[in-house]
Amino acid sequence: MTADSHPRSGNAPGAPAAPAPPAGRSGDPERALRVLWRTDERASRKNKPELHVDRIVGTGIALADAHGLDALSMRRVATELGVGTMSLYTYVPGKDELLEAMLDAAYAETAGPERADGGWRAHLEDVARENLALYQRHPWVLRLVTGRPVLGPGELAKYDHEIRGLDGIGLTDVEMDAVLTLVLGHVQSVARVDLDARQSVTSSGESDAQWWDARAPLLETFFDSARYPVAARVGQAVGEAHGAAQSAAYAFEFGLHRILDGVETLLHSRR
Template sequence: MRGVTTEYSGTGDPARSLALLWRTRERVSRKGRPDLSVDRIVRAAIEVADTEGLAALSMRRVAERLGVGTMSLYTYVPGKGELLDVMLDTVYGEAARPTDVPGGWRGRLTQIARETRALYLRHPWLLQVATTRPPLGPNVIARYEYELGAVDGIGLTDLEMDAVVTLISGFVHGAVRGAVEAAQAAERTGMTEEQWWQAHAPYLEKAMDPRRFPLAARVGAAAGEEYQAAGDPARAFEFGLDRILDGIEVLIRDRPAGGAPPAAG
């Protein structure tokens, strides 16, 4: 990924982050610029991360994009840590949350997974932000509420509902990485996956000796012919998601009559 780095949410001052996330106070001094606001700064920061990568994100770079002095930003946003929290909460608010998804709980979880995947593809830098300490903004909490609603009342305990939501989120995070890396590889090299494999086919045929690697040669040839690439991230995503949903279905189906066991405590 472009300019690979890892950032961590929740590193800013908690009181200031929460004030920004919930807009309980937009700090503007007499020296504040009338053409600036928290929302405008956050939008510019997201644009920097989208187009240049997370490694390029800094208060200075955001100020340059806005055409203002760096110190002007600190009137509205205390620092990069708080800014990153609001960026995360803002993009999480982009995800659609329809209430009339067909297909029961499977359809609802499928919609959530696909919508989350699309969000990562629009904002690949999200893959580089560790959110074990998530920003507790309105969009993050609304997202969690919506995701829990997808599995509410289907026979799971509260802890199992949380575990299912976490499982789907973790799967999407891992599965989408391949799609992002493939897109960025094509962008950097100027070659599509198909072009790359065609150029390397003669060397791969020599390396993949069927006498030494019979399974790898056979399965690899079938996959390569089908995908015209090392793999198909979109197809792998759908296959993996279906298998996870199958497992959840077994958990619900095999539950003793009477529904979910009582919650602990």
């Protein structure tokens, strides 16, 4: 891998900017890469609990899944593992490196086998769904995604799996990367909308239907449909279709297929 090659995990141009990540993704590069590639793995000492990077990373992921990144700390991970906090630093230099390793491990989950048939379009649909499922399993990943790759084995396997399905279909190497970036950016955008919607329900204690039921009668006293006829018509149609102001599932399917339609049009124009 050269300095000019890179896996695409960041936002696509035009996609909403990622929220500022927590204190992480900024550790010492050499130490982070050594943890990612397990070059300094050490065996546990005799009569000590078995401890290794994979177990530490797995515990970090479990904590983040259950309680979010804000609850994650080296001390909390050590407590879950039943060891002293300082023991972790023998394997993982700090929280920054732990977050990098957790993100890389999560990315590795999407590097599945390719379809035997179905072509590039089916492949990209699979890629999109794999990534959406990843964000739904591990919502904290969205807080760590930036324009800079992790450069670990998990993300590199993910990128190779995703980009390989576009090889030889009529795109240049740069275009292949750009198409994948568009798809992943769309998925990230939808995943954030979905996460925000679910967090709103949790924090407010109201479902979308309850939220609208409480406000619709009040809105009718202010809203003049004759003044905003298109907004009134479209808003009513969307509300009836989705039971909410928006549907992440519909946006995912609609946007994905429009992106793929555009790629198909480009390929046809070159035949």
